[in-house]
Amino acid sequence: MLAGTGVLALSLVVLFILKEAIPAFVKVGKEFFTSVYWYPTSSPPEFGMLAMIVGTLLLTVTSSAVLILLGYVVAFFLHTYAKNLEKDLIRTVVEFLAGTPSVIIGTFILVYVSPILINFGIWSPQNFLLATVGLILAALPYSVSLSLEALDSVDVSLEESALALGATKFATTLRVTTRAALPGVLNAFVLTINRVVGETIIVLMVGGGAAIIPRSLFDPVRPLTAAIASEMGEVAVGSLHYHALFAAGLILLSVSLFLTGLSRYLSRRAQP
Numbered sequence: 001m002l003a004g005t006g007v008l009a010l011s012l013v014v015l016f017i018l019k020e021a022i023p024a025f026v027k028v029g030k031e032f033f034t035s036v037y038w039y040p041t042s043s044p045p046e047f048g049m050l051a052m053i054v055g056t057l058l059l060t061v062t063s064s065a066v067l068i069l070l071g072y073v074v075a076f077f078l079h080t081y082a083k084n085l086e087k088d089l090i091r092t093v094v095e096f097l098a099g100t101p102s103v104i105i106g107t108f109i110l111v112y113v114s115p116i117l118i119n120f121g122i123w124s125p126q127n128f129l130l131a132t133v134g135l136i137l138a139a140l141p142y143s144v145s146l147s148l149e150a151l152d153s154v155d156v157s158l159e160e161s162a163l164a165l166g167a168t169k170f171a172t173t174l175r176v177t178t179r180a181a182l183p184g185v186l187n188a189f190v191l192t193i194n195r196v197v198g199e200t201i202i203v204l205m206v207g208g209g210a211a212i213i214p215r216s217l218f219d220p221v222r223p224l225t226a227a228i229a230s231e232m233g234e235v236a237v238g239s240l241h242y243h244a245l246f247a248a249g250l251i252l253l254s255v256s257l258f259l260t261g262l263s264r265y266l267s268r269r270a271q272p
Contacts, residue, residue, distance in 0.1 A: 017249050021243060021247040034048070036211070036212070055128075058221070059128070063132050067140060067196070071144045074144045075143075075151055078090060094140075094141045097140065098142070102138055102199065102202050110125070110126075110206060126220060127218045129217040131208075132217075135203070139199070142188075143192040146188030149188075151178070155180075159176060194256055201229070203222075207220060207221045
C-alpha cells in the first residue's frame with residue numbers, strides 16, 4: 001500500500017511537470033537547445049538554455065570526476081588499512097558532513113574560501129571553481145559511504161584466499177575486492193552523480209548566476225537548478241517564462257530518472 005502510494009505520487013509529479021513544460025516546448029521549440037541567450041523578461045523574450053545546460057553538464061562532470069576518485073580512495077583506505085579508531089573517526093566526520101545543510105556549506109565557501117582567491121588575483125567571489133568545491137563537499141559523504149558499503153559487502157573468504165596466495169592488501173582490495181564489488185561501486189558512482197545534478201542552494205549561492213558558457217574555472221556559471229530556484233518565486237503563473245522553467249525542470253528530471261534507472265540496473269546486477 002505504502003509502496004503504491006509512493007509510485008502514484010512520483011507519477012503525479014512527473015505528469016504535472018510534463019503538463020506544465022509542454023507549452024514551452026511547443027512555443028519555444030529548438031531555441032531551448034540552440035541559443036545561449038536567456039532573457040525571459042525582455043521584449044521580445046529569449047529562452048535559450050544552451051549555456052545553462054552546458055554549465056550543468058560541466059559542473060556535473062568536473063565535480064563527479066573528483067568525487068568518484070576521492071570517494072573511492074577514502075573507502076579503499078577505510079576498508080583496507082584503517083584501524084577501528086581511524087575508521088570511527090573518519091566515519092564520524094563523513095556523517096557530520098552529510099548532515100550539514102547545503103546553505104551552511106555555501107555560506108562557509110563565501111565567507112572563508114572565496115576571499116582566499118583574491119590573494120591570487122581572482123576578483124570574482126562566485127565562480128565555477130567555488131561551485132565545484134561546494135558540490136564536492138556536499139556529495140562526498142555519499143560517495144564514501146556507498147563505495148565503502150560495496151567493498152565491505154564482498155565475501156571475506158575471497159580476500160583471505162588472495163592474501164593466503166601471497167597478494168598484498170593493496171593488490172587484494174584493488175584486484176579482487178573491487179572487481180567483486182564493481183556493480184555496487186558503479187552504483188555508488190551513479191548515485192553520487194545524481195546527487196550532484198540535483199544540488200541547488202550551493203550553486204545558487206556561489207556559482208555566480210551568469211547564464212554563460214564558462215571558459216575557465218573562474219568564470220561564473222548558472223546551472224538549471226539555480227535558474228529554477230531564483231526565478232520560480234517571481235514568475236507569473238501560466239506565462240511562457242513559467243512554462244520554460246518547468247521545461248528546465250523536465251530536463252533535470254529526465255537526467256535524474258535516467259541515473260536512477262541506471263542505479264537500479266547496476267544494483268540488480270550486484271545481486272548473486
